Amino acid sequence: MGRSAFAVIFDMDGTLLDNNPYHYKAWVEFYKKRGYNLTEQDYLQNISGVPIRSHLNRFLGKLVEEEQIAQLSEEKESLYRKLYEPYIKPIDGLISFLKQLKETSTKTAIATSATAENMKFAMDHLNLWPWFDEIVDTTQVENGKPAPDIFLKAAEKLETAPEKCVVIEDSFAGINGANAADMKVIAITTSNTAETLVPHSLAVSNYNNLTVEKLAGLFSD
Known part of the structure; x- marks a missing residue:
């Protein structure tokens, strides 16, 4: 494929x-x-x-x-x-979804405000390192979320145009930053409701029903 x-x-x-x-x-x-x-x-x-x-x-x-x-x-x-x-564990369906992305050679990145220690803590405990092509944190950009800088830096490192990127976010700051970067936005409702995480192209509560085909459909307009 x-x-x-x-x-x-x-x-x-x-x-x-x-x-x-x-x-x-x-x-x-x-x-x-x-x-x-x-x-x-x-x-x-x-x-x-x-x-x-x-x-x-x-x-x-x-x-x-x-x-x-x-x-x-x-x-x-x-x-x-x-x-x-x-209590640390991945959100339901995450690993299966990451496998889909890997199988379809979809480029992936993390854009996080987390500290280096917290990122390592999560990535090590959940063995997430192999699933991502790039990781961008706030030390690599001038302005953190809700500015779009961190998402634009991730797109640059992935060598993908911003308008060809999908961002998955749970916070107001992240949703605002992704929209400011002119990217498609999927709101994941772990922390806030879909009604408050706007605007977005799609809202999910976990990854169980998220597929590469659904992501591709966001670009069909």
């Missing part, structure tokens, strides 16, 4: 694994120690899928020095990994 005419770009958190409840628990504990009671709405709208420096200043009510960001980030991420490790 020939190579697909399109490429697929995945977010990681909430898209490859349903880990956002554990990120939320870790952030609640992190901010509680600092006198801020984080709500789920705060998390979904201002933290999920967004680089840490974008929300520390907002919720701590002060400018956080650049040298402190790495230390604060690792404190929270270490807590997240401890909370999630006993």
Whole structure:
């Protein structure tokens, strides 16, 4: 079978694994120690899928020095990994879907706001490394999500035009960034409802019924 005419770009958190409840628990504990009671709405709208420096200043009510960001980030991420490790697993149907993409020679990438440690944690535990051609994180771009930079960088590395890319995302920031990159968008509803993750071309709750043929159909207009 020939190579697909399109490429697929995945977010990681909430898209490859349903880990956002554990990120939320870790952030609640992190901010509680600092006198801020984080709500789920705060998390979904201002933290999920967004680089840490974008929300520390907002919720701590002060400018956080650049040298402190790495230390604060690792404190929270270490807590997240401890909370999630006993429960880590891929989203239903993911591995079968990745096999379809591999069998059809469809180019694949990850475009994530996750830290390098969290990415390695997930990829190692779930043995996901062989399934992806490229991985792009926020250290490789000037602006994180909701800017389109990370998706455009992934398309560039995959040598595929943005309009020939499909992005699978679960967060508001990611959906906005993918649309700004002029890519097809599949909303996966692990963290938010399909009605709020707009605009999108398709919405799914997992990968059980997602096929390469359905993705190809997004380009048939």
